[in-house]
Amino acid sequence: MTKPLAQKIYRRDVVEHMRNELRSGASLESYFKESFPAKEKELLPSTIVLQTKAPVLKAPKSDPVSADIDNAITLYEHYRNLDETQASDPRLWVYLSHVEFRKYSLVRWGLDGTYKDLKDAAEKTKAINYLLEHWFISGNDRDLRRHAIARLWWAAHLTYAPWESDPEFFGDLKNKDPYYYTRVLLSTQDIYQQVLERAMGRSNRVLISVLDFLGKNKKFAQSRESIRTLMKELNLAYGTKKIITLDRASLSALIEKVAADIN
């Protein structure tokens, strides 16, 4: 049996230094390289205990988005014991994107071309902002949604077998596939962005109910504009109606009604 491993994380001051180095442009070139050795003195052993070594995430260069679902499941299975507090710690995710899953991060959320292709200051600034968005976290859920690795874990965590986490509300949705709603969420970039980018997405009951609707209405789910309008309308309704307090049947009926009005 493999000896349990303590997940390594960066020290907080190291994360801040790395962020400053990138922001200044000093480390920009390193984000084109696969090698990024972490020095032991920069790391801390965390309280996260792992039974196996980190898995390899798929990084097909031709269509990296297509591997999101498999990668989310692989990652979540490996880090199933994380709680929400641990899973919102920037030190963990910055370490994982820069070191443990660097190859994946470079393919999926890296920069195109080479460092020399960045001709002027404007291009460099744009590249830096892109990297800050996908390789670093400041601590809010917007950063977690956009971070190369954190987004995969959270996509799976927020959608894994809701009938187990909230049986009273979602008992009737029981499915053989515990990742059914993860698959719906990551089936297109539009669903992920439009559903999770809205404040509504923070409510697990609203999130799963919307995904349940989208899973059953595939034509609707293929339209970015329809999904965007649905979430916008639900947000607007939330101003005067606490839809989070509704029972499942009423919430589903409301989503269907709003969607019907869009079509």
Add this chain to the structure above:
Amino acid sequence: MKVNSKSYPHPVLGNGDDLGGFFKVEFPYELGREEVILNPTFGLKNSGIEELIKKGRASFIAEVECRSTFFRKSFSTRNANERFSIPAKSLRERVTVGFYICADQDIKGYRPTEPHADYEGATFDVDAGDVLAVGGYSSFVAEKSFDPLRPPVSSFMSITEGFHHEGPMQIDYDQEKITVVLSKADWKNYLEVRGQKAAQGILHGSIVFPTLVDAIYKIRNSTDYEGANWYGRLAAILEAKSLEDKDEFEAAQRILDNPATRSLKGIDTLTSMSDDEIYD
């Protein structure tokens, strides 16, 4: 407790002068290692809404939201005093709690009591989930070791070395903490004094205090930094110390416990001590 006025399709208690009476919420909370306990007490005076709650047609709602952990959940009760428990691991940093009274079912022909003259005699069709009363919202920092009444400045502010060799200090609000960036020359001098107890008041007066005044101004005049950790912590401190209606200058002095006085005492101590005495 803050309340934002909104335009509702029906009169709502607590929303401007829509209805007579009041809906007030006392909101003590406990930050435990395993769980966070919310212990709201709901004070309601409006006979129509009181009657709806008594008949099971409306409930008190506490809506809890934590942007750091994708947490958004509502808790419902018809008791005037209730205890809600949330696993501590589900919350991190700033947590916002909003209080409402919502309809539990569709109410056709709802006739509010004590309405503003504009609504006198009017009836409304209210749906399940519709807000009938707003009690405002509050926030706290869900850090078990963080006591907002005794905040270490280091919990929301840090001082670092910049790239510029000399010149004025700069403030970076885009970090987890407010980051004061000193020139290399200032940083070198800062390192020499920061371990000295007597220098703490001087550093608070010269570096932390002006930064804090600016940060409080930012909180009150901009929504750009709402997601930042420092924003949540500083907002919670202002609320916990009841400094929300104080101007930035006074609020910052209260948080830092009169930095001018401490600076002057520090200078007096340093000038009267020999080099061997100043480190503790």
